[in-house]
Amino acid sequence: MAIYAVWNNKGGVGKSYLTFQIASEYARQHPDKRILVVDVCPQANASSMILGGIEDGEVALAEIHQGNPRRTIAGYIDDRILSPYLNPNTGASFVTQAQTYNAQVPPNLYLVVGDEQLELQASRVLAATNPGPQDAWRIVHTWLSDMINDVAVSWNDPDITVFIDCNPSFSIYTELAMSAADRMLIPFSADGSSKRAVRAVLTLVYGIARQAGQQQSEFFRNVTRYRMALPEIYMYIGNRLTQMNQSSATAFKTVVNEIGDEIYAVWQANANHFCIHPTGNATPTSKRTFKAMFQYEVNDANSASVVSGACGIPISSMHSGSSRVLGKRVTVNQSQLDKQVPNIVSLVAAIE
Template sequence: MAIYAIWNNKGGVGKSYLTFQLASEYARQNPSKKVLVADLCPQANSSSMLLGGMTEGEKILTQIHTSKPRCTISGYIEDRILSPYVSPQSGASYITNVAQYNNRVPSNLYLVVGDERLEMQASKVTGATFPGPQEAWRIVHLWVRDLIADILTSWNNEDSCVFIDCNPSFSIYTELALTAADRLIIPFSADGSSKRAVKAVLSLVYGRVRHQGDPQSDYYLNSDRYKMALPSIYMYVGNRLTQMNHSSASAFKTVVNEISEEIWSVWQSSPQSFYIHPNGAPTPNSKRTFKAMFQYEVNDANTASVVSGALGIPIASLTAGPKNVAGRSIKVNQSQLEKQVPNITQLVQQIE
């Protein structure tokens, strides 16, 4: 069983879209496993896509958010606020079988639904880290790991895989997600701000000092203080990149290469921060073998990508032809699907 956090310290890199595609395709390729998505982003975009997309998914989100008890991540966090230092072991009460609402996704895919109320609860969660008992910070940062453990126990610890969609900002919920995860997937887009964001990830999580005299994050320092394992970098994914066979190709390649160089430099100084995969594979011994293991690029399928998320249809299951999106007929071309479907299929084959 592996727990993957999908995070970059920047909005707009498509982390929720990638979570939706990865989890759906992983569930399709592994029908004997249970697959869980924990949506820790207050925007709940991955939940919306999984539950049916822009129209149907939003209706279902409203239905779930207005039901009592509130079967969402916020409902579980409320349990933990009431019992911050002793787990109520209630996590299994907060899972939703996605296929119950969206028959386009596999039946072995489950979700802890995202919730905008997380924003209002954040100060209470942070407040629970102090004064409290001596190890309050460590106990609170294990809340999401406790949630996942509760769910796995209810599944009799069957073979499973977990994907956590994180808040873009380095909020308390991002910290809880990273503590719960054992592997980190870093999505990025081919622009200069993504390069800065990747540097921020490496600094905030792994304590990499960018400039002499820079402080390290409390998260990194406290994780070290309490001997809590950090997630290992599993892969960094150029997400929905414009295909590099037109006039802009060199510009995109330049930015991707710059980001690659930044992460390569971390490997050279801290290879222990990475997860060698697949299990038993030889450790990379050159920049070429490093990139082959840790770097991946997903092409943008343009209209097909938008339709996939808007209708809650995983890209590998989407077919060409006209689709009704918010009352408008939108045509999906087979050529668009061919840009991205093989990328997603092959990427998931690299996830253990």
């Protein structure tokens, strides 16, 4: 089993869009495997796209949210709040096969649906970490791991692949995701604020200080205290990079390289925070070979990206032509698909 957390401590980098595209494409490339997306972002944008997009997906979300029992991540969290220190083994009952709502996604793609009620539950999740048993913090931080293991046991399949779409802030749900994941995919956009956000990821999760005396996060201190494993960095992904003209492309490339240099410096000092890809390639020995293994780029497909997310159609399955989005006709050109589809296909081919 491989569990990937998709996270950056910044909104607007296309985290949920990438989760939708990566999980859908991974399911397409691996038709004999079951793929599970766990949506712990209260906005549930990845769930909306997977279930059919801005219209059909929202209808599906409303139907699932109104169900009794509530077959969402918030429904599972309710179960855990009632049984914070003993696994109720109910995780599999909160899984939805995505194709039952959206015929555009592969049949082997499954989803634990996101839910805005996570925001209302957050204080009760935090309350469960203290007081309680001596290791209450550790037990609560295994809730997502318990859920994923419940699903694997129910399916009698230890070889599932899981993608967790995280809350952009470093919330309690992000901490649970970091505790459950084996590997980390870090999306970023090519701007200065994204560079600062990548630095925050390295500090909050891995305790890598940028200034002398900088305080470490409570999460990192407790992970160290309980000797828990951290996810290893598997990729950092420049998302929606522009190809509009040479000057803008050069400026974007400069920021991408600066972020790459930042992460390469972490590799040089703490290579144990990274997961060497199981592709037969040797362990990187230079900045060039490091970036070849860990740095990926996804070009902006403009209208094609909008239609893909709005209609819940994985971009590698899209065709050029006219589509209706919110009552308006939007034209997708083949040139737009050619910008992004090869990026998504090659990126996913590098994921174990």
